[in-house]
Structures are given as structure tokens and as C-alpha cells.
Amino acid sequence: GAGVSQSPSNKVTEKGKDVELRCDPISGHTALYWYRQSLGQGLEFLIYFQGNSAPDKSGLPSDRFSAERTGGSVSTLTIQRTQQEDSAVYLCASSAAGTHQETQYFGPGTRLLVL
Amino acid sequence: GDSVTQMEGPVTLSEEAFLTINCTYTATGYPSLFWYVQYPGEGLQLLLKATKADDKGSNKGFEATYRKETTSFHLEKGSVQVSDSAVYFCAFGQGGTASKLTFGTGTRLQVTL
Numbered sequence: 001g002a003g004v005s006q007s008p009s010n011k012v013t014e015k016g017k018d019v020e021l022r023c024d025p026i027s028g029h030t031a032l033y034w035y036r037q038s039l040g041q042g043l044e045f046l047i048y049f050q051g052n053s054a055p056d057k058s059g060l061p062s063d064r065f066s067a068e069r070t071g072g073s074v075s076t077l078t079i080q081r082t083q084q085e086d087s088a089v090y091l092c093a094s095s096a097a098g099t100h101q102e103t104q105y106f107g108p109g110t111r112l113l114v115l
Numbered sequence: 116g117d118s119v120t121q122m123e124g125p126v127t128l129s130e131e132a133f134l135t136i137n138c139t140y141t142a143t144g145y146p147s148l149f150w151y152v153q154y155p156g157e158g159l160q161l162l163l164k165a166t167k168a169d170d171k172g173s174n175k176g177f178e179a180t181y182r183k184e185t186t187s188f189h190l191e192k193g194s195v196q197v198s199d200s201a202v203y204f205c206a207f208g209q210g211g212t213a214s215k216l217t218f219g220t221g222t223r224l225q226v227t228l
Contacts, residue, residue: 091159100146
């Protein structure tokens with residue numbers, strides 16, 4: 001399909017382990033976003049990539065969280081030394097050019113459970 | 116700070132009832148406004164949007180009008196169906212260097228026969 005894809009769909013890990021979450025945006029979309037959906041917190045912005053510009057990391061909750069986007073396409077969100085409060089659904093979205101009027105297209109999410 | 120406030124759920128309606136889900140926002144400038152919907156077991160998808168004041172977004176019988184004077188974007192549908200049962204999120208996108216979306220907490224709608 002031509003939508004945003006994410007992997008894995010589910011991830012169970014032990015507290016203290018590192019995890020990597022992957023996002024494949026819609027082909028040709030220059031903007032890519034990561035959000036987190038958790039109980040009690042709703043949907044929170046994490047990080048935004050636009051073309052070759054420096055990413056907007058203003059939503060990352062701690063320095064345990066990082067993300068990269070290679071070749072302007074695939075992105076990986078890494079959480080180091082996971083904590084139980086990191087349990088959430090991590091959503092990736094992309095849009096054509098990153099303007100605020102555009103529709104963002106969301107992937108199905110990765111459900112992360114930290115035991 | 117920037118935020119979205121939407122009515123608490125769950126909202127339970129009978130089929131063919133009128134639906135209103137209130138949404139107000141706090142943002143600087145002239146944001147774009149969105150309603151996203153999450154059907155059971157599915158991902159988040161756009162329902163409708165409006166990008167400037169007094170614009171009306173519409174889709175699948177749902178409507179919402181961008182009211183800058185009241186900073187609101189209330190979602191309405193004249194006759195809901197069981198298939199409309201879902202979680203509805205109000206959101207805005209702000210211009211500038213980051214076009215991230217700021218979301219409300221979501222309103223769960225349950226439509227019964």
C-alpha cells in the first residue's frame with residue numbers, strides 16, 4: 001500500500017532495555033512526525049523532520065529519546081533504558097511539505113509495553 | 116500555552132440522533148484546525164479540516180466551522196450511525212518552523228441502535 005507503515009506493531013520489553021521503532025513515510029513526503037498516545041496524556045508531539053533541516057526535538061520527554069531520519073525517508077525512534085512510563089502507542093505521520101494546513105497521514109502505530 | 120479543550124466522553128447516542136462535540140483552542144496566530152477520527156482497531160485518520168476563519172470543513176455528513184472569534188471548531192452531524200462509533204480528536208496545526216499538531220484528549224462516541 002501507499003500509506004505510512006510502522007514496525008514492529010507490538011513490542012514488549014523489560015525495563016532498562018533499549019528499543020528501536022521504525023517508520024516508513026508515504027513516498028515523496030518531506031515532513032515526518034512522531035507522536036505518542038498514552039492513557040492520561042492523550043496524543044503528544046515528540047519530534048518533527050522536514051527535508052534536510054535540523055529536526056524539531058522540542059517534544060522529546062527526556063534525553064533517553066532520540067530519532068533519526070536517513071536519506072530523507074525512513075525514520076527510527078530510539079528509546080534508551082526504557083521505563084514503565086514509556087509504555088504507549090508511538091505514532092508516525094507524514095505530510096507532503098510540512099505546512100500547517102496540510103493533512104498529516106498516520107501509520108498504525110507501535111504499541112510499546114515496558115515490563 | 117497552546118492547547119485544545121474538547122468535551123469529555125464517552126458520548127452515547129441512539130442512531131439518527133444529532134451529534135455535537137465541542138472543541139476550543141488556545142493558540143497564537145492563525146492555526147489550521149482539524150478533526151481526526153480513530154475507528155476501533157484502526158489508525159488515526161483525517162475527518163475534516165479548515166485552514167482559515169469562517170471556513171467550514173465537511174466529510175461523511177460531519178461538519179465543523181472555524182470560529183476565530185470564539186476560538187472554536189465544534190464537530191456536528193445531523194444523524195449519527197452505528198458506524199460512526201469511534202474516538203474523535205480535535206487538533207490544530209500552527210505555522211512557523213514546526214507544523215506539529217496539538218491534540219485534544221479525544222472524545223469517545225458510542226452509537227447504539
